[in-house]
Structures are given as C-alpha cells and as structure tokens.
Amino acid sequence: MKSYDVAIIGSGPGGYVAAIRCAQLGMKTAIIEKYSTLGGTCLNVGCIPSKALLSSSHHYEEATKHFEEHGIEIPGDIKVNLEKMIGRKQAVVDQTTGGIDFLMKKNNIDVFEGLGSFKDATHITIEGKDAQEIEAKKIIIATGSKPSTLPFITLDKERVITSTEALKLKEIPKHMIIIGGGVIGLELGQVYRRLGAEVTVIEYMDRILPTMDAGLSKELNKVFKKAKCNMMLSHKVQSVERHGDEVIVKAENKKGEVVEFKGDYCLVSVGRKPYTAGLNAEAAGVKLNDKGQVEVNEHLQTSASNIYAIGDVIKGAMLAHKAEEEGVFVAETMAGQKPHIDYNLIPGVVYTWPEVAAVGKTEDQLKADNVEYKVGQFPFRALGRARASGDIDGFVKILADKTTDEVLGVHMIGARCADLIAEAVVAMEFRASAEDISRMSHAHPTFAEAVKEAALAATEDRALHV
Known part of the structure; x- marks a missing residue:
C-alpha cells in the first residue's frame, strides 16, 4: 500500500x-x-x-x-x-x-x-x-x-439540459428557454442568442443576478433586452414537459397568471x-x-x-x-x-459582454448593516477608449465609508471588467480610500480610467469627465 x-x-x-x-x-x-x-x-x-x-x-x-x-x-x-x-x-x-x-x-x-x-x-x-x-x-x-435542478424537472440531457450539455450541442436551438437568471444561464444564453437562437430567461426573483448590486442587474437586463432576449422576471416555474422535440415550460407570474413557453431546448440553470x-x-x-x-x-x-x-x-x-x-x-x-x-475580498465575475464584476459590500448590505456610505459612479460612455472601441455600455460604482473614505465595495459592468476588478481587490486589500485611488495615475486612454473617475466621484463629487 x-x-x-x-x-x-x-x-x-x-x-x-x-x-x-x-x-x-x-x-x-x-x-x-x-x-x-x-x-x-x-x-x-x-x-x-x-x-x-x-x-x-x-x-x-x-x-x-x-x-x-x-x-x-x-x-x-x-x-x-x-x-x-x-x-x-x-x-x-x-x-x-x-x-x-x-x-x-x-x-x-x-x-x-x-x-x-x-x-x-x-x-x-x-x-x-x-x-x-x-x-x-x-x-x-x-x-x-x-448542477442543481428543481424536484419536478426531469433532466433528460437531450432537450431538458444542464450547462454540461449546453456546451456541446450539435445544433443551434430555435428557441432556448433558460430557467434561472444567474451567471451560468446568462452566459450560455448570450452565446446562443448571438448565434441566432431565440432566448427566453425565466427568473424567480424580480431581477437577474439577484445576489449582485441592483444597478448591475438593471444595466445587464437592458443589454439583454436590447439583444431581443425575452426576460421574464418574477416568474415561478411550475412544470417542464417534453413532447418529442418540443419542451413546454409553465410558470406563474406575479399576478398569479400561468404563462406557457414553448421551445426546442430548456436549460436548467438554478445553481449548483x-x-x-x-x-x-x-x-x-x-x-x-x-x-x-x-x-x-x-x-x-x-x-x-x-x-x-x-x-x-x-x-x-x-x-x-x-x-x-x-x-x-x-x-x-x-x-x-x-x-x-478575506472572503469579503473574493471578487465575483459574470463573463457576458459587457462583463460584470464586483467585490466587497453592496449598497443593500451596507444599508442592512447601518453603515453610512457615499457613492461615486462613472459611465463607460464618457471614456475615450470606450468610444474608440464601441464598448460604451456600463459603469463603475465605488462605495466608500462616509466618514473614513475607505472603499467598502466596487461594482462594475462594462468592457474588460473581469480584469479591472483586480485593481479594486488590491486597493481594498490594503484598505485604500477612494481618494487614494483617485490620486493614482491611470494610463490614457484605457477602460481603467473609469475606476479613477468613479473614485473621484466618491471623493467630493469631483469626477473630471462628466
């Protein structure tokens, strides 16, 4: 042995x-x-x-x-x-x-x-x-x-599938119904919407990415709707049935009405x-x-x-x-x-485009903890680099302690945010203030300038380019 x-x-x-x-x-x-x-x-x-x-x-x-x-x-x-x-x-x-x-x-x-x-x-x-x-x-x-499922759903892994099967489909779906508006569902939904599938996202909560900053959820929801995805929020799935090559999903909306969706694939992405x-x-x-x-x-x-x-x-x-x-x-x-x-400083990222990333506390968490804070926010569309590449959706939001100016949370949606969030993690690891970030030189033109500008906005509301 x-x-x-x-x-x-x-x-x-x-x-x-x-x-x-x-x-x-x-x-x-x-x-x-x-x-x-x-x-x-x-x-x-x-x-x-x-x-x-x-x-x-x-x-x-x-x-x-x-x-x-x-x-x-x-x-x-x-x-x-x-x-x-x-x-x-x-x-x-x-x-x-x-x-x-x-x-x-x-x-x-x-x-x-x-x-x-x-x-x-x-x-x-x-x-x-x-x-x-x-x-x-x-x-x-x-x-x-x-992958998790719901107790009444039978995963046949052919038409009613998990993310594992969605990564190796042999055809582009005509209509992919996605149960769950979290990271996995949104990423794979965007893949197949780009390739030509009709996509319907059914989410139980009143917003997608329900654990992230509400502003990020709202902005990404706008992006998906602009791409003509059907975003069905506050819908509770009741049944999923397969009939041959058709999948029928029934869900109850917030009015108590039962709505029926028909597609050729149903991706169940309700967590793990x-x-x-x-x-x-x-x-x-x-x-x-x-x-x-x-x-x-x-x-x-x-x-x-x-x-x-x-x-x-x-x-x-x-x-x-x-x-x-x-x-x-x-x-x-x-x-x-x-x-x-420091579990508070482990960032979360969604790799849609625009990318979504966050670290630290959300506004809801700070309110729940009775922490007084200030907000600095800067839109990507005000950046020269964003206009040059055409990636103008999104913003960077910095939350700082109202008294000490220490950065408590950074939330961003936009181009390259998966990489930009590392700057926030480093700053928060060293307990930087918003003013600390605002006084650091950021190369121009870059997407990273949005972080500096958001820090300026949190520091006496003095962003330079809005």
Whole structure:
C-alpha cells in the first residue's frame, strides 16, 4: 500500500492547486480524480469551455453587426459552423487539462484515476481501472459541485439540459428557454442568442443576478433586452414537459397568471449543489450539514482533525478562485504557516459582454448593516477608449465609508471588467480610500480610467469627465 503525507480527493481548481502547494512545501502528495481528465468542472465543463464559446460567439457578433461601422466589409454571408466552434472549445479544454497533467508531473504528484472513498480517516479506496487503497496522514476533500435542478424537472440531457450539455450541442436551438437568471444561464444564453437562437430567461426573483448590486442587474437586463432576449422576471416555474422535440415550460407570474413557453431546448440553470456521492464521509467521521456541504471550522478542518475540505463542497461562493485560495490556505496551514483568506475580498465575475464584476459590500448590505456610505459612479460612455472601441455600455460604482473614505465595495459592468476588478481587490486589500485611488495615475486612454473617475466621484463629487 502506498503511503502519503497528504491525499486530495478531486482535481478541480481547488484540488490541483492544493496538491501543487503541498508538494512545494515538501509533502509527499497524491491526487485522486474519478474522471479521465484533471481539472474538474471548471476546466472540463465550466469556466474554460464556456469562455471559449463566449469568445467565439462574440467574434461572430462583431463580424455580423459591427465590422461594417469600422469600415470592414466582408463579401458574402457570414455563417456559423457550430461543429467547428465546439471543436475549438474542446481543443482549448484539452490543452488546459493537459497543462494540469504537466504540473502534476513537474511537482512529483502521484495521480490516481477512479472514485475515491473513505475506508476510514486515513485510508482511501479507489475504484477505477484497478481497485486499490492508499494511506495518507492528512486528506483534503475537494469534490466540487454538480448542477442543481428543481424536484419536478426531469433532466433528460437531450432537450431538458444542464450547462454540461449546453456546451456541446450539435445544433443551434430555435428557441432556448433558460430557467434561472444567474451567471451560468446568462452566459450560455448570450452565446446562443448571438448565434441566432431565440432566448427566453425565466427568473424567480424580480431581477437577474439577484445576489449582485441592483444597478448591475438593471444595466445587464437592458443589454439583454436590447439583444431581443425575452426576460421574464418574477416568474415561478411550475412544470417542464417534453413532447418529442418540443419542451413546454409553465410558470406563474406575479399576478398569479400561468404563462406557457414553448421551445426546442430548456436549460436548467438554478445553481449548483455540493457533490459528495460515493465519498463515504461517515466512515471517516466527517460530518455533512443539511445542505449536503462538508462542515468545516475556520481552518477548513472537518470534524475529523486530519481531514480538510475546500471549494464548492463547503459553504461560501462556488467560485474557482475561491477554491484555489482555500487550497493554498489548507496546504500552508498543514505546513504550520498562518495564512489568511478575506472572503469579503473574493471578487465575483459574470463573463457576458459587457462583463460584470464586483467585490466587497453592496449598497443593500451596507444599508442592512447601518453603515453610512457615499457613492461615486462613472459611465463607460464618457471614456475615450470606450468610444474608440464601441464598448460604451456600463459603469463603475465605488462605495466608500462616509466618514473614513475607505472603499467598502466596487461594482462594475462594462468592457474588460473581469480584469479591472483586480485593481479594486488590491486597493481594498490594503484598505485604500477612494481618494487614494483617485490620486493614482491611470494610463490614457484605457477602460481603467473609469475606476479613477468613479473614485473621484466618491471623493467630493469631483469626477473630471462628466
């Protein structure tokens, strides 16, 4: 039987990053993955493939709708080759997962393919090509999450689908009905709307992206409506039925009326749930809560002192970069170091176009906490760079403490916000004031100038370009 200092169950962003950091710190490390490729949901059927399709569909939309205004004329019809687009997406995935294989070899990490389950707190059985058992002094659970559904919906994975199937369709839907106005539904909805599908988004709450700043939700909703997406807010889905190639969805609106929607595909994107199937956690003395999450303390330690858990399988935002931070945190904790994670400063991003990004507190949260704050906001359309590229939708909003001027939250929607949000994270990590940001030179012309201008607006309302 092979013995290790640490074994990680699951090879998503949390698991493989934890493995690398453990190896860097001198631990003999093993990682167990039930599928034939490493990288988990994010690299295989989540973050990476969805961004590849968003990029490809964005190029198509630019070519069909915006090239002409730039003086670029393309003779003949521009067509979508969906098979080739999906093929490129898979090539990106294969290259990325192959990179994880390389990193495992580089760091001398043993990789086991198969379903890892606890025999006890220090032994893991692996059911795969070859059934085997390994021993580890410490173990990290990084088994991630799976798409959720509603109890009355039958996912046939052909017409009634999850994000996994939506990433590999063989045809462009005529009408895709999307249940859920969160990140996954909006990103994939935008992909297929760009490619020509009619798209209907059905959201239970009164706005899309209900956990983000209300202003961001309102602005992105306008963008989707401008693209002629049907945005059905405050609608409670009652039933989903498939009849041949047709899917019928019934939902109740806020007036109590039942509305019927007919499409050829229905994407169910109502969130994700922790994945612990087959883990046999009880054999190791690991407790789960009533939501199916692994219970952990402030050190991400489970009820079994030598076992830790990270990522989507524990409480908190289901984000790849949150899992990565936790993977490093646990590795360094096991090595006797004293790392820290500020969960308030883990940014959230939606990769639609315009992109949406946020970090820190929302206005609703500050109001609920009775914190007095001031707001600085700046529109992208006032930027020279935005006008030059034609990306004028959106704004940057900075929330700062009314007394101290410390930045408490930054919320943005617009071009390149997925990258711009890092500036806000750095500033808030060092507890910068709005005035601190406003006095830093930002290159001109750039989208980043919107951050400086929003900081100026929060500092005595003195933005320069509005």
